[in-house]
Amino acid sequence: MKRTIFSNQLLPWLLLAPQLAITFIFFLWPAGQAIKQSFLREDAFGINSSFVGLANFTALLDSPEYLNSLKVTAVFAISVTVVSMGVALLLAVAVDRMLKSSRTYTTLLVWPYAVAPAVAGILWWFIFNPTVGVMPYVLEVIGYDWNHISSKTDAMILVVIASAWKQISYNFLFFVAGLQAIPASMREAAAIDGAGPVRRFFDITFPLLSPTTFFLLVVNIVYSMFETFAVIDATTEGGPAQATNIMVYKVYFDGFIGQNLGSSAAQSVILMLIVISLTVIQFRWVEKKVEY
Amino acid sequence: MIENRPGLNALAHLVLILGVVVVALPVWVAFVASTHGPTDFMSGTVPMWPGPHLVENYAKMLDTGLSTSGTPPVGWMMFNSLVMALSIALGKIAISILSAFAIVYFRFPLRGLAFWCIFVTLMLPVEVRIVPTFQVVAGLGLLNSYAGLSIPLIASATATFLFRQVFLTMPDELVEAARIDGAGPMKFFRDILLPLSRTNMAALFVILFIYGWNQYLWPLLVTTSSDYYTIVAGIKRLADVVDGLPQWHLVMATAVLAMLPPVAVVIFMQKLFVKGLVETEK
Numbered sequence: 001m002k003r004t005i006f007s008n009q010l011l012p013w014l015l016l017a018p019q020l021a022i023t024f025i026f027f028l029w030p031a032g033q034a035i036k037q038s039f040l041r042e043d044a045f046g047i048n049s050s051f052v053g054l055a056n057f058t059a060l061l062d063s064p065e066y067l068n069s070l071k072v073t074a075v076f077a078i079s080v081t082v083v084s085m086g087v088a089l090l091l092a093v094a095v096d097r098m099l100k101s102s103r104t105y106t107t108l109l110v111w112p113y114a115v116a117p118a119v120a121g122i123l124w125w126f127i128f129n130p131t132v133g134v135m136p137y138v139l140e141v142i143g144y145d146w147n148h149i150s151s152k153t154d155a156m157i158l159v160v161i162a163s164a165w166k167q168i169s170y171n172f173l174f175f176v177a178g179l180q181a182i183p184a185s186m187r188e189a190a191a192i193d194g195a196g197p198v199r200r201f202f203d204i205t206f207p208l209l210s211p212t213t214f215f216l217l218v219v220n221i222v223y224s225m226f227e228t229f230a231v232i233d234a235t236t237e238g239g240p241a242q243a244t245n246i247m248v249y250k251v252y253f254d255g256f257i258g259q260n261l262g263s264s265a266a267q268s269v270i271l272m273l274i275v276i277s278l279t280v281i282q283f284r285w286v287e288k289k290v291e292y
Numbered sequence: 293m294i295e296n297r298p299g300l301n302a303l304a305h306l307v308l309i310l311g312v313v314v315v316a317l318p319v320w321v322a323f324v325a326s327t328h329g330p331t332d333f334m335s336g337t338v339p340m341w342p343g344p345h346l347v348e349n350y351a352k353m354l355d356t357g358l359s360t361s362g363t364p365p366v367g368w369m370m371f372n373s374l375v376m377a378l379s380i381a382l383g384k385i386a387i388s389i390l391s392a393f394a395i396v397y398f399r400f401p402l403r404g405l406a407f408w409c410i411f412v413t414l415m416l417p418v419e420v421r422i423v424p425t426f427q428v429v430a431g432l433g434l435l436n437s438y439a440g441l442s443i444p445l446i447a448s449a450t451a452t453f454l455f456r457q458v459f460l461t462m463p464d465e466l467v468e469a470a471r472i473d474g475a476g477p478m479k480f481f482r483d484i485l486l487p488l489s490r491t492n493m494a495a496l497f498v499i500l501f502i503y504g505w506n507q508y509l510w511p512l513l514v515t516t517s518s519d520y521y522t523i524v525a526g527i528k529r530l531a532d533v534v535d536g537l538p539q540w541h542l543v544m545a546t547a548v549l550a551m552l553p554p555v556a557v558v559i560f561m562q563k564l565f566v567k568g569l570v571e572t573e574k
Contacts, residue, residue: 005397005467006477015394016406018387022447025432027413030424037424091311094304101305107562108312113569114554115319116506116524119547122531123318126325132540134321134340168315173566197300226417230508234528248419252509255423264423271420279415 031272037265049262056266065242066250066267073225073246076160080224084164085216088171093201095172096179106176113169117162117227121234124162128154148236152243155236159244162235163228171216178212179205218282222275247271319551326350326545349545358530358542362518366546369523372441373505374553376522379442380504381497384451389489392455393481397467414449418510426513436517445510450572451496457571458492459485495568498561502554523550 038056040049060066091109095102112120128135128148136146148154182205190200206213229248232238238245238253245253251271255264321340328343357365395407418425425444434440462485470480511525521529527546531538558565 005399006480008398008477009400011477012394012398012400012403015390019391019447019452020406020409022387022443023409023413025428026425026444027416027421027447028409030421030428031412031416033424033427034421087311090307094307094311097301097304098308105308105312107559109308109315110562110565111555111558112315113565114502114506114558115551116508116554118506118508118524118527119550120318122527122543122547123322125531126540126544127318127321129540165315165318170569173569177570197297226419229419230524233508233512234531251420252422256426256513261423268420268423272416275417275420276415 034265034268034272037261038269040265041262052262056262057270060263060266060270065245068242069245069247069250072156072242072244076156076163076228076244076246077221077224079156079160080163080167080228081217081220083160084167085171085213085220087164088168089175091168091172092175092179093205095176106173109172110169112166113173115166116230117166118230118234120166121159121162121231124158124165125235128158148240150240152240155240155243159228159231159236163224163231166231167220167223171220174212174216175209178209182208215282218278222278225274226271319548322544322547325540326542326548328541330539330541345541349541350549353542353545353549358539363521363526363529364518366523366526366549368519369521369526370549370553372438372520373522373524373550375438376441376507376511377501377504379438380445380507381500383442383446384448384500385493385496387446388448388451389455389486389493392452392459393485395452396456396459397477397480410447410449410452412449413447418445422509422513429514435514436520438520440514441507441511441520441522442504445504445507448500451500454492454496454571455489458489462488491564491567492571495564495571497568498557498565499568499572501557505554 037049039051039053041052041055042049095105095109098105115123127133128146130136130147130149139146146154148158186204186208187200190204195203225246226248228246229252232244232246232249233252236244238249247267248271251264251267254260254267258264324339324342326349327346328339329345353365354367354370355365357363357368363369391406391410395403429435429440429444432440434443466484467480470484475483506524507522508524511520511522512528515521515525523546527543527550530546531543
């Protein structure tokens with residue numbers, strides 16, 4: 001709160017006008033429309049629509065396809081989060097030991113942040129391409145027959161790798177910052193008391209890193225649930241047999257390709273509720289950080 | 293480093309080198325593929341070293357593109373991406389800094405409500421409300437235009453929060469001094485606040501430029517005319533071949549061109565990039 005302020009009454013509204021106009025036209029209004037459409041069902045020609053109450057929602061929860069999409073989203077989000085955070089933490093701990101070379105390593109590790117998810121998808125799609133890719137060639141040597149076009153597991157592994165790869169650099173930067181914020185004196189004291197590097201990591205570093213870890217957990221779940229749309233669309237398009245059809249992709253597919261507006265809107269509303277709860281969790285964390 | 297353990301240091305180097313290799317692998321493979329001719333992929337063995345067709349492939353894509361896929365030359369798509377990324381980044385900074393100024397330096401009725409309205413944008417990613425937003429943009433006649441590509445993505449809660457944070461840490465004496473000298477709010481904004489927030493704006497610009505350049509779903513939906521295709525959204529159209537194999541060497545050349553500008557921004561402005569990233573997530 002500022003003690004000294006300007007007293008104009010009209011000027012602040014003029015300053016806020018562009019932001020508020022765009023927020024209203026492109027955010028609040030469409031969100032309202034999505035909520036409205038989620039209670040309506042259009043006829044086959046899209047001319048009339050009738051109020052159907054919660055029918056769109058109950059239909060979703062009864063649909064095996066949607067339940068499958070929920071399951072796929074959970075598996076996908078957890079895998080991406082665990083893989084990208086695990087690798088990033090390992091790299092951050094290693095870089096934290098470096099004195100002179102840490103900047104060079106950091107530069108070499110952060111740039112994938114700038115690669116578009118769609119491009120990341122295309123790159124890994126090419127590497128794992130069953131006919132021309134590098135990886136299937138290597139995997140064949142050890143006796144694994146890779147084919148993400150027919151195998152559900154392979155397709156899931158492919159989109160997880162592509163999504164996690166892009167996110168490593170982000171997690172890495174935050175883990176490095178988190179590690180640097182831990183006072184060296186604590187680790188030194190533990191070292192003097194005879195604790196080895198592994199013990200120090202689990203008893204001191206990791207617990208003190210928990211605010212960063214928790215923050216990244218939320219960010220990564222949000223990332224893997226929403227921003228990975230492009231990865232899926234550029235590679236598997238939800239297939240094979242719905243194996244990688246995450247919720248965000250299903251909203252788009254049912255709405256634009258399937259033209260089932262009521263169902264798509266109901267899915268939008270469910271997703272909005274998920275994002276809002278994740279954002280609330282994240283902001284409560286900002287207010288009172290996880291500390292020991 | 294707490295104590296000297298050569299074994300552990302060697303292990304750390306090993307982990308990092310392995311990490312760098314894994315991180316760089318897909319880009320290396322793409323780059324190598326983009327320097328080969330169309331027949332090099334038919335034999336089944338994958339080239340691991342660059343071939344002789346680098347200049348030829350890139351010149352072809354930048355200049356004429358792949359007309360069979362219905363996409364314009366890659367050079368043109370890159371220009372569209374640049375326009376979109378710059379409009380989004382500059383637009384977001386402009387409207388956010390104005391609204392943060394209004395929220396921090398004025399007291400007016402419904403200030404809380406206005407703040408809340410902006411906060412909502414944080415919660416609704418475009419992927420979530422995609423169908424109704426598309427209908428709004430179509431209704432406004434903004435399909436196939438630069439305005440349609442950028443304006444719906446311009447509202448930003450994170451940027452507003454960032455500038456609010458920056459303004460809140462500025463000493464009150466600045467306003468007092470400005471008022472004693474007879475400066476009105478806009479003069480204070482232009483001559484004092486803007487110059488003092490220059491680094492924050494630059495850091496934010498780096499993050500937002502990357503965000504804008506990498507947009508995928510939105511350009512895919514609002515551009516039906518190939519004149520407005522952006523490179524990130526256009527790349528899939530290149531790879532999607534109805535029958536036969538994609539022309540991998542040309543697709544990969546496009547992929548390399550698509551990541552070149554944002555990656556260059558991160559590498560050459562690393563300090564600003566890290567600052568922007570850490571600040572926007574506070």
